[in-house]
Amino acid sequence: MYNSSVHLPTIFQINENIISKISFFLQRNNFCFNNILVISGNTSSFKYAEIILGSLKAESYIIKKNDVTSVEDLKEYCLSKGIDLLIGVGGGSILDVVKRVSLLIEIDNLLVPTTISNDGLVSPISVIKDINGKTLSLPGRAPFGVVVDVEIIKNAPAKFLQAAAGDILSNISATNDWVLSAIKTGEQINDLAYMLSRSAAFALIHHESKDIRNRNFLKQVIYCQMNSGLAMALSGTSRPCSGSEHLISHAIDYHSLSEKTLHGYQVGSISIFCLYLQKKLDAKCLNYAHELNIPLAFHQLDNKILDQLLVIYETSFKMRPGRFTVLDSFKGISFVDLYNEFLFFLNRFRIYETNY
Template identity: 30%
Template sequence: MPSPVFVEIRAGALDSLGGILADRRLSAGGRIAVAISGGSGALLRERLEPALPRADWYRVADGTLDGAVRLADEMRRGHYDALVALGGGKIIDAAKYAAARVGLPVVAVATNLAHDGLCSPVSILDNDAGRGSYGVPSPIGIIVDLDVIAKAPKRFVASGIGDAISNISACADWELSHAVTGEPVDGLAVAMARSAGENMLRHPGTLDDPDLLTTLTEALVLSGIAMNIAGSTRPSSGACHEISHALVELHPKRPGQHGEQVGLGAAFACHLRGERELSGLIVERLRFHGLPVTADQLGFTDAEFTEAVHYAPNTRPGRFTILEHLDLSATDIRDAYADYVQALNS
């Protein structure tokens, strides 16, 4: 089963980074490259640099394809045992892509839990055409320091919850495709991805609860492993993600948090499948964590959201979800969304 060699989720894990790398025989001599952001990563460098005296540090400006290629080119000058990606999702995605180009294993050290790219075999990077999805090896190790995560903006934590919960809808779409088109389904991948989503849907904790942060981290790791098993993003990406991608493509200057968009997408997709009780449960949990449940709460008009849902199947050609199955007109989507909003207020 393709999965990380090690996963460390605990308070104070970051202080043991050097020891973890040595214990796992990744870099006993400390010859590592560290990719950091200009924000949280730069601040943590001051804390970690004394413990990693032989490491070379690389600043990654953004989550673009060009930035990832530059990082790879810069690392070719050194001889490293591994690349440590220290930061949020954009830095980790850029590092995964760069490491794939130079043949290095990646250890992902997350400073927030905004989405499931932490452990996935995919890098989402901005390019000249908008935003692309690139297949890469998944990280060989995951380190999450709960003390660091507790200091991250609460919006990022909530976004990760939305992304994890959306697995429930993505798995339902995959099973729908199996029933209608005969697409093969990997039962283990579904079990892991759906369990991750259900764990977050049922968890009673708030964003300040250390147990919720642990459960969320585990859920995001499980989602990544499920994608590795499936060989694609299928267990964690269905109509919910198509809607999110459409919003980004049609309105690139108004990008919201990925988890916020897919959370709303999941609730609406469940509504379209006739799973009204499940849609209501998802809405309830999203609201509990301050996540948007309507288009206007995301900063979009009803007409813009309707347009995005109508366009959504174009973002993943060949992927079959409830949107492709129903093949709704723009008018049908507008009416379905109005019904969804009415159900929220009933």
């Protein structure tokens, strides 16, 4: 599995107080753009967009939703104005719209995240809502530049940082599924993408501190999320970071069973269950989730989930048809019984009853 047209960031900056230096980073690398558009939301991200607008010549554009209408409106605006660089400032919703439009009109994008909650930043994937409000994973253009101001990320709500750290757990279950698929179906594995994904996960799991406000741990979370995105870009697929845990997560989202839960937090919790099914669940992963206050049993994410386990399981196979995971190994076996066995396992080691 090799992506011959992979786009990797040329500008890749992670440090404190660098948001005002984007013009310098562009000039240093001899990039020259004639019509730059800085895209943000209309709340906190706009405050940071103003800093960028004060440091380089560009126009401002505000989006409010990450839906197909916002994508179409931004696309038409860019075409009418002859925009040749998009600078996205904000959380994942804003940046996904930027990546999607960048691909549709074939121009570069540079991303400045104000939060880090999952591995989507440098991936060639855009999560966009359709006209019915359902989530779509669509192709996007990976950024040619990424500027992460750690001072901004550090001031983001704790739940986003917790989700970013939790999201990394899915790399382990996802790559396990990838290997399983290679054995069962002959699917190709991109070794470099595989190693990038797993090394990102284990770097965090073995980190001495799991304090999301700790500067070193936070920077490691950011680096690991970048590596996860690069793994997906290199392989041309989400496989390195998305397996059975994401299929279950998408099914939960499809049925609106945990609407207030951040994606990274959700897949981190589900990964514990999937690692159990893969017979790969160990103390390091359990302790990592526990220290981040991530539920070890994913039904604790929302009260509606436990009664809908069978529906979730059946729907998971419709989320990415053809993607083989450990879930395929349990077809014909009661999913509810499997989950109850998992809960028994957690109870046996007295690690289930925890207040989240």
